[in-house]
Amino acid sequence: MAKVCGIYEALWLARLHLSSAHALYLHLPFCVRKCAYCDFASWETPAGDPLMAAYADSLGRLTAQAADVGLLDGCKTAYVGGGTPSLAGEGLVRLVSDIRLRAPSLDELTCEANPDSLTDKLLGSLREVGCTRLSIGVQSLSDAELVELGRIHTAKRANELLRAAVETGIDVSCDLMCATPRQTDASWRRSVEGVCEVGVGHVSVYPLQIEEDTPLGRIVGDDEPAWNDPEVQARRMEQAHELLSAQGLVRYEVASYARPGKECLHNQAYWTAVPYLGLGTRACSMLTREAYERLRTVSPRLPQADEDASRIRLTCIDGVRAIAGAQGLADLRYDVEQLDERRAAAEDLMLAMRMVRGAGPGLVEHARAVIGATRVDEALSWCQQQGLAEPAGGSWVPTVQGWLLGNRLYGRMWELAE
C-alpha cells in the first residue's frame, strides 16, 4: 500500500479498503423487442415468460447469500437495471423486497422501467416494497423519432406514465437521446421541455451511438448520417444544457442533470471508486481486495488475488438460463481482471473527470503518490494547456471542452496506467 501523505489522501484511501460493496447492481436482461440501436446485453422475451420469474428469484437468492457473508454490510444504494426490469412485473416486486430485506440501510433503490411495461399497479407495488427511484427510458417525446429508434411506446404513453410516477412521490429520472433520425432542434426542445414540465427530478441526456452490429448500424453502414454528425451531437447537448438549466436542473455529470438533492447516488458510486457488486448476466463488479476475499469464501473457483492487486473487476459470463438455475454464488463464472494501485488510480482519475466536481484533492494526492507526482502533474498540465481541465482549489475539474473532446481527456488520464 502507498504511504499516506496527507489527510485528503487518507480519506480517499479509506474507500479503497472497504470490506463490503457499497453499491449493488442487479441486471435483468429481458426486453419485449430489441430497439434498433441497442447492443446491450438484453434478449427479446415474451411478457410472462417463466424464465424471467425464475431469473429474478435467483437474483434474490444470490443477493441473500452475498449478504450472509457480509458483502452488503455497507451497502448504501441498489440499482435494478436492464434490459427492461419492469417487464418482470411481480418478479421485480419480489426482487425489490429481497433487496430491502438483505440490504436494510439503503439510501436509494432504483429500478429501470420502460413506458410499455410499467403499469399503474406495478408502480404502486414497487413503491410499497421500497423502490425509491425510477429511471424511465423515454428517449423522445416525438412518435416519429420513437419509431425510427425501434421503441415500442408512444410519446403519449411516456407522458402519462411520467406524470403518474411523479404523482406517487417516488423520485423519477428519465433518459433522453439526441442526434437521432428525424430529430430537429425544435423536436429536441419539445422532448426536453416536455419531461421537465411533468416534474421529473433527474434527466440523463445522451447522443445516439451507432453500433455496428445492430439493425440501425446495418442500415447506416459506412455512411456518416448528417443527423448524427458530431456537431449536431454537441449542439443538442448544449441545447439540453441550456433548457435543463433554465428549468432548475443542475448538471453534475457529463450526461446527468438533477434538481438539488436528486442526483443519483448509485451512479456516483461508479465514478468515485466505491466498491460495487453486480449480479446477473454480464453484470460487472468492482471490488476492493478485501471485499473480493469475502466473495471468494463462497466462490472458491475464483482465482487468488495477485500480490499487487488493489482492485478486482469481475464480469459475470453466465447466460440467463444458468443464472436462473444457479444454486448459489459458487455456481457463477466470471471474467476476472486485476488492477494494481497505479491502474486503479488512473481509472479513478479518468472516471472523476466525468463529474462536474472532478478529481478532488484526496484522489489527486493519492494518484501522485502511487503513479508519481511528475507524471500526474504533467498529465494534468497538458489537459489544462489543451483546455480540457483546470485546477480549482485542490481539485481538478473538467471543462465543457474537455467533455466535448472526452476521448482526449479520459485517454490522457488512462495513459497514466501504463
Ligand code: SF4
Ligand atoms: S429497452 Fe433498453 S435494453 Fe431493451 S432493447 Fe431497448 S435499449 Fe436495449
